[in-house]
Amino acid sequence: MEKAVNENFHKPLFYNLRYERKFIFQNIDLDDLIQTTVYTNSFCFEEIYSKRTINNIYFDDNNYTFYKQNVSGDGVREKYRLRWYNSTPSIIKSPTIEIKKKFGEVGDKFSLKIPSFESDIQSLSIDQINHQIIAELKKSKNKELMFKFYNLFPTLYNSYERRYFLSACEKFRITLDSNMNFFHPYNYNHCHLINNEIILELKYNKEYDNESRSVTQQINSRLSKNSKYVRGIEIIHS
Numbered sequence: 001m002e003k004a005v006n007e008n009f010h011k012p013l014f015y016n017l018r019y020e021r022k023f024i025f026q027n028i029d030l031d032d033l034i035q036t037t038v039y040t041n042s043f044c045f046e047e048i049y050s051k052r053t054i055n056n057i058y059f060d061d062n063n064y065t066f067y068k069q070n071v072s073g074d075g076v077r078e079k080y081r082l083r084w085y086n087s088t089p090s091i092i093k094s095p096t097i098e099i100k101k102k103f104g105e106v107g108d109k110f111s112l113k114i115p116s117f118e119s120d121i122q123s124l125s126i127d128q129i130n131h132q133i134i135a136e137l138k139k140s141k142n143k144e145l146m147f148k149f150y151n152l153f154p155t156l157y158n159s160y161e162r163r164y165f166l167s168a169c170e171k172f173r174i175t176l177d178s179n180m181n182f183f184h185p186y187n188y189n190h191c192h193l194i195n196n197e198i199i200l201e202l203k204y205n206k207e208y209d210n211e212s213r214s215v216t217q218q219i220n221s222r223l224s225k226n227s228k229y230v231r232g233i234e235i236i237h238s
Helices: 031-040 065-072 126-140 143-150 205-215 228-236
Strands: 019-028 052-060 074-083 091-093 096-103 108-114 118-120 151-165 172-185 188-195 196-204
Touching: 019 205, 031 151, 031 196, 052 065, 052 228, 065 074, 065 228, 074 091, 091 108, 108 143, 126 143, 126 151, 151 228, 188 228, 196 205
Parallel strands: none
Antiparallel strands: 019 108, 019 196, 052 074, 052 151, 074 096, 091 118, 096 108, 151 172, 172 188, 172 196
């Protein structure tokens, strides 16, 4: 569950730590994966939302600190991103600033909705995107987050389609991400498409970790350390 960011967002809230276990499937039809892996699981997963297109702008500093934290697997690591839902990825409407923090294998997510934000990233420069975000943060009086964004800039755009499933016990969620697109912030018109992979992510609170093994044993793929941010950065700079 997401929590709103306030002026004390920098203080870690450890009561809602959760695992996000990722599994990669290649060269398989999405509907086949749902029928053979999700719906056959003994925890009785059912789809809970309509399919959505998720769009993100990831931010980092001049040293790519967040990227390096994730590559090296630092014990405490962060990601900053702007997220919105729209089948036209370039049109930003009512996005959410999200700060993901990981503490070892578990993590938490903090969010701040900015409903008045609306832009087309094809017509904006990197500096203009940051200026718009900072202007919205000034309105929210979230000074710490505002000053943080003074030292960050967009490093990656990405989008993908997501399906959502919940177990009958409501302890476990599965998301399926497919048709992943990665864009360089300086060249939005050049897209790197990955359409032969599906990322299955199992999400659950820390207290259900022992029970989760009964779920993962029924997933016919190896556990992966896949990070869309790390992968995207490496793809657009290759």
